[in-house]
Amino acid sequence: MKKCPFCAEEIQDAAIKCKHCGEFLDPSARLLSKDAGAKWYFRTGFIVVALLSVGPFALPLIWFRPNLSRPWKIGLTIATLVFSWYLYQAAQESMKNLAEYYRLLKGL
Known part of the structure; x- marks a missing residue:
């Protein structure tokens, strides 16, 4: 023993x-x-895929994960929101450019 x-x-x-x-x-x-005892939706791999797929809609998975400290949750939330805002702005700019291209093609 x-x-x-x-x-x-x-x-x-x-x-x-x-x-x-x-x-x-x-x-x-x-x-x-490390994640073996965690439920499947709290495993790191699933959370990463969810964040990359649906962005901010996956934040509850981070906040309800029991073994993640509060500073990590706050940091990941801020990073996800900043990255999502950047992607939103890029999509808006792309839509403006596309509308301008269509306007130019229509004028020809």
Whole structure:
């Protein structure tokens, strides 16, 4: 028997994960399972795809994610809104240019 380095409870010598606190004893296993216990819609990959697909509409996924700190949530929200505003302005400018091109073609 050995003690868990996280909760100090007695565990088996061959244990990979503590049965009391749920922490992996092997550091590489801990890195691989960072999002393993999270629901599918809170996993990092899904949130990144959602932000790239629907932009600000995916912000609730960030705000309801339990293991993300408040400063990260605020920073990601600001970055998403700034990037979305930039894309909106670029789309507006493209529409103006397209309208101008159509006006020029109509005049020929």
